[in-house]
Amino acid sequence: MTDKDFLKQAKKYSEPFCITDGKKFKLKQIDPAETLGLSAEDKLKAKDALECGVELLTKLQDKLYAHDRWAVLLIFQAMDAAGKDGAIKHVMSGVNPQGCEVTSFKAPSAEELDHDYLWRCAKRLPERGRIGVFNRSYYEETLVVRVHPEYLASQRLPDTQTKKRAKQDGQKDFWKQRFDDINNFERYLTNNGIVILKFFLHVSKEEQEQRFLARIDDPAKNWKFSMKDVNEREHWDDYMHAYEQTVRHTATEYAPWYVVPADAKWFTRLVVASAIVQRLSALDLSYPKLSTDELEELQAAKQALLAASDTTN
Ligand code: ATP
Numbered sequence: 001m002t003d004k005d006f007l008k009q010a011k012k013y014s015e016p017f018c019i020t021d022g023k024k025f026k027l028k029q030i031d032p033a034e035t036l037g038l039s040a041e042d043k044l045k046a047k048d049a050l051e052c053g054v055e056l057l058t059k060l061q062d063k064l065y066a067h068d069r070w071a072v073l074l075i076f077q078a079m080d081a082a083g084k085d086g087a088i089k090h091v092m093s094g095v096n097p098q099g100c101e102v103t104s105f106k107a108p109s110a111e112e113l114d115h116d117y118l119w120r121c122a123k124r125l126p127e128r129g130r131i132g133v134f135n136r137s138y139y140e141e142t143l144v145v146r147v148h149p150e151y152l153a154s155q156r157l158p159d160t161q162t163k164k165r166a167k168q169d170g171q172k173d174f175w176k177q178r179f180d181d182i183n184n185f186e187r188y189l190t191n192n193g194i195v196i197l198k199f200f201l202h203v204s205k206e207e208q209e210q211r212f213l214a215r216i217d218d219p220a221k222n223w224k225f226s227m228k229d230v231n232e233r234e235h236w237d238d239y240m241h242a243y244e245q246t247v248r249h250t251a252t253e254y255a256p257w258y259v260v261p262a263d264a265k266w267f268t269r270l271v272v273a274s275a276i277v278q279r280l281s282a283l284d285l286s287y288p289k290l291s292t293d294e295l296e297e298l299q300a301a302k303q304a305l306l307a308a309s310d311t312t313n
């Protein structure tokens with residue numbers, strides 16, 4: 001498959017899941033088991049296509065690095081066992097580690113809790129020319145923190161920002177404020193040349209159960225199993241509500257959400273690779289062109305090198 005063929009296909013696989021205006025978004029619009037007509041027999045074909053996508057991403061990253069104007073931020077959010085780690089590992093497998101940094105955000109430390117919630121993420125933003133991957137992100141602030149209000153309490157925000165405000169405006173407005181702040185932050189990053197793509201890997205509750213069972217039954221996967229993850233299933237509906245609200249309020253033209261079906265891992269990876277490649281290939285990336293003076297300097301350097309080797313040989 002040529003790069004051009006892959007790009008054509010990339011549009012087909014990424015666009016149906018791309019949300020740029022969340023106002024009317026409903027989670028039930030996207031079936032976690034969706035594969036756009038590809039069946040289990042097409043799995044090998046999908047894997048071949050993914051390989052082409054990974055190769056193309058390698059080329060685009062090389063250009064992104066040399067061009068040194070844009071940075072790319074990829075955000076991954078999902079319920080446990082939805083395949084974040086696998087998607088990152090496979091899609092980024094061809095990327096030069098020098099131009100890429102992955103950060104996993106866990107429950108905040110005491111030091112992190114002493115700061116505003118964007119602080120720890122702002123420190124890990126990609127430099128110009130690089131790709132930054134956030135494995136979880138500031139979006140946990142409208143997901144796990146919304147589902148578990150005790151996390152909000154541990155942030156020790158002034159009462160005027162939480163309780164009183166909640167009483168005056170209704171609890172909803174606190175989250176609306178967070179969405180507005182996140183949108184403004186992402187607008188600011190975009191204005192600074194940071195291209196943002198957000199992926200919600202949407203797995204079904206049934207498939208998650210199967211994956212947890214596999215983690216218990218397969219000794220090689222035992223280390224991935226956590227009782228805490230199983231307990232979180234009790235809050236499944238709250239999480240889905242929080243995800244839906246988050247996409248509704250923070251899917252924008254400049255920082256779209258991709259709600260990616262995640263019951264078939266091979267399909268998830270194809271969609272993620274397609275979205276990234278499509279976005280990067282739409283940027284005005286080019287290798288820097290040397291000026292006439294710089295080209296002349298290169299020729300002079302070549303002559304000097306050759307002259308020096310003539311005298312030493
Ligand atoms: P894996 O399980 O595949 O290793 P993971 O991303 O689930 O990856 P864990 O260490 O299991 O990593 O979980 C991180 C936990 O940290 C998640 O439960 C997440 O909800 C929680 N977390 C992340 N950010 C915040 C936050 N701002 N406030 C509270 N909890 C958070």
Ligand code: MG
Pocket residue numbers: 080226229
């Ligand atoms: Mg986990």
